[in-house]
Amino acid sequence: MRLTVLGCYAATPRTLTNPTSQVLEINNHIVLIDCGEGTQVELRRHKIKFSRINHIFISHLHGDHFFGLPGFISTMRLLGREKELHVYGPKGIKEAITLLLKLGDSWTNYPLLFHELSSKESELVFEDEKISVTTIPLDHRVYTNGFLFSEKIGKRKLNIDAAEAYGIDKAYYHNIKNGKNITLDNGKVVDNKELTFDPPAPKSYAFCSDTIYDESLAAKIKDIDILYHEATFLESEADLATKTKHATAKQAAKVAKDANVKTLVLGHYSTRYKSIELFKEEASTVFPNVLLADDGKTFDF
Amino acid sequence: MRLTVLGCYAATPRTLTNPTSQVLEINNHIVLIDCGEGTQVELRRHKIKFSRINHIFISHLHGDHFFGLPGFISTMRLLGREKELHVYGPKGIKEAITLLLKLGDSWTNYPLLFHELSSKESELVFEDEKISVTTIPLDHRVYTNGFLFSEKIGKRKLNIDAAEAYGIDKAYYHNIKNGKNITLDNGKVVDNKELTFDPPAPKSYAFCSDTIYDESLAAKIKDIDILYHEATFLESEADLATKTKHATAKQAAKVAKDANVKTLVLGHYSTRYKSIELFKEEASTVFPNVLLADDGKTFDF
Numbered sequence: 309m310r311l312t313v314l315g316c317y318a319a320t321p322r323t324l325t326n327p328t329s330q331v332l333e334i335n336n337h338i339v340l341i342d343c344g345e346g347t348q349v350e351l352r353r354h355k356i357k358f359s360r361i362n363h364i365f366i367s368h369l370h371g372d373h374f375f376g377l378p379g380f381i382s383t384m385r386l387l388g389r390e391k392e393l394h395v396y397g398p399k400g401i402k403e404a405i406t407l408l409l410k411l412g413d414s415w416t417n418y419p420l421l422f423h424e425l426s427s428k429e430s431e432l433v434f435e436d437e438k439i440s441v442t443t444i445p446l447d448h449r450v451y452t453n454g455f456l457f458s459e460k461i462g463k464r465k466l467n468i469d470a471a472e473a474y475g476i477d478k479a480y481y482h483n484i485k486n487g488k489n490i491t492l493d494n495g496k497v498v499d500n501k502e503l504t505f506d507p508p509a510p511k512s513y514a515f516c517s518d519t520i521y522d523e524s525l526a527a528k529i530k531d532i533d534i535l536y537h538e539a540t541f542l543e544s545e546a547d548l549a550t551k552t553k554h555a556t557a558k559q560a561a562k563v564a565k566d567a568n569v570k571t572l573v574l575g576h577y578s579t580r581y582k583s584i585e586l587f588k589e590e591a592s593t594v595f596p597n598v599l600l601a602d603d604g605k606t607f608d609f
Numbered sequence: 610m611r612l613t614v615l616g617c618y619a620a621t622p623r624t625l626t627n628p629t630s631q632v633l634e635i636n637n638h639i640v641l642i643d644c645g646e647g648t649q650v651e652l653r654r655h656k657i658k659f660s661r662i663n664h665i666f667i668s669h670l671h672g673d674h675f676f677g678l679p680g681f682i683s684t685m686r687l688l689g690r691e692k693e694l695h696v697y698g699p700k701g702i703k704e705a706i707t708l709l710l711k712l713g714d715s716w717t718n719y720p721l722l723f724h725e726l727s728s729k730e731s732e733l734v735f736e737d738e739k740i741s742v743t744t745i746p747l748d749h750r751v752y753t754n755g756f757l758f759s760e761k762i763g764k765r766k767l768n769i770d771a772a773e774a775y776g777i778d779k780a781y782y783h784n785i786k787n788g789k790n791i792t793l794d795n796g797k798v799v800d801n802k803e804l805t806f807d808p809p810a811p812k813s814y815a816f817c818s819d820t821i822y823d824e825s826l827a828a829k830i831k832d833i834d835i836l837y838h839e840a841t842f843l844e845s846e847a848d849l850a851t852k853t854k855h856a857t858a859k860q861a862a863k864v865a866k867d868a869n870v871k872t873l874v875l876g877h878y879s880t881r882y883k884s885i886e887l888f889k890e891e892a893s894t895v896f897p898n899v900l901l902a903d904d905g906k907t908f909d910f
Contacts, residue, residue: 320684345680369712371683379646382672383621400712411670411701413751450714
């Protein structure tokens with residue numbers, strides 16, 4: 309699993325900082341999470357092919373998470389896209405994009421499919437044999453969802469040495485990979501587990517931005533691998549965080565601790581602080597394994 | 610008059626090129642012309658204060674001229690703007706911006722005033738004692754206007770040496786600056802022209818993008834100082850230019866020549882060519898005084 313942070317700063321695009329957008333590579337899927345202004349340019353800078361993105365998840369309709377989407381969708385048309393593009397986001401997103409494309413008389417040539425969200429309960433929004441994506445309802449100033457991306461358990465891997473030791477013909481390898489036991493010529497049945505390795509443990513990533521500190525959030529992301537939680541402020545601005553329905557670094561760490569996640573990634577920093585290291589210092593007093601997102605940073609999990 | 614080109618490339622934002630946006634400083638006004646994605650960042654890069662911009666002129670509602678506007682308007686709110694902001698653009702622009710701000714529950718605290726355009730005839734859209742702005746209807750794939758920005762003739766400048774030579778008291782200087790003749794103590798009347806210098810010649814700038822080559826355009830911008838005319842293509846792609854309702858460098862030069870403008874500025878280049886110098890070479894075969902716009906370039910006229 310690879311996370312590329314295209315932008316992770318709050319409020320407005322600036323010369324050196326971008327608003328929120330991330331690319332998550334998970335089990336052969338490449339998904340875009342949020343799409344602040346400038347996302348297209350950052351995708352190009354990281355040489356991520358637009359055509360490989362088939363699913364876009366938008367947390368909420370504040371400009372710093374969303375104003376890059378109309379341009380991204382338009383560019384896909386100019387690049388000659390033909391495949392379906394799926395957009396998951398709050399109710400209203402379809403009307404907004406449709407109006408903008410209509411005004412420019414630039415409707416897409418490719419199928420653009422909106423999955424509008426309005427539930428206040430968690431719901432499964434995408435699933436195939438590789439991954440599932442469920443919403444994590446968040447409490448922010450407007451209707452907002454985080455997203456939980458979960459890999460599915462893969463197939464068991466063939467242990468060639470074991471198969472050869474039993475003298476099993478290669479013609480049966482396909483069956484072994486599919487979990488079948490094998491009956492030898494002498495009638496003995498070899499359990500599939502003797503002929504295979506465990507598949508890699510499936511990983512999970514939760515994107516939670518923007519949100520106020522919410523104690524109940526931990527239960528929804530219990531024991532996951534990686535939590536990206538917004539930390540717009542430090543504790544010194546805790547009142548402002550509550551008022552604007554954002555969280556502090558310490559609060560993000562509390563969620564990570566309560567949820568027993570493996571790794572916490574912080575982001576969505578206000579640009580008022582002189583260094584983002586301050587966020588890590590504060591969060592580390594509560595939770596040990598803290599990483600700092602930053603524009604252009606890539607994490608391999 | 611100073612023109613700062615924030616972006617001047619066609620179609621999509623790229624790592625090294627921005628879509629259309631310009632800042633024109635004219636007679637103490639600072640206006641923004643078009644607002645492609647990334648405009649905010651370019652304004653910051655050029656240290657142009659957002660608060661000094663009170664008028665925004667949008668040529669048409671294709672994304673590369675317009676998708677930076679929602680973010681710019683939102684940022685003005687975050688920066689605490691209180692002054693009126695005037696937006697001139699095609700009918701529909703108000704609905705689009707209003708919907709986006711409504712979805713983000715982020716309506717502006719300052720007065721945001723839309724002046725929607727739908728006429729196919731040139732019309733005066735702004736005027737004060739310093740400048741006037743009139744539309745230049747253009748022929749593109751969607752409803753499009755160029756804009757003609759014209760300085761007004763300033764006041765005559767006091768010739769202090771002449772006034773002193775006549776022994777005129779300083780108390781009368783204000784009247785002289787306002788164009789009055791002066792009656793001396795001996796009864797002689799001194800003509801105002803003897804006591805003043807001519808004001809600087811008023812300058813004019815026409816922004817014409819995007820547009821097909823249109824012979825009738827020259828008559829609308831006759832004898833102006835500076836013409837910015839789109840040159841998306843070279844003559845080798847003249848058919849494509851016509852088909853997409855864009856112009857070639859040579860066609861832009863023909864308009865400049867027919868209109869008898871002083872200077873032609875080219876822009877809105879397709880990124881398919883290896884150098885923008887090719888546009889200058891082609892245009893210069895028809896019209897001598899050609900400048901190339903480029904991202905980050907500033908012209909003082």
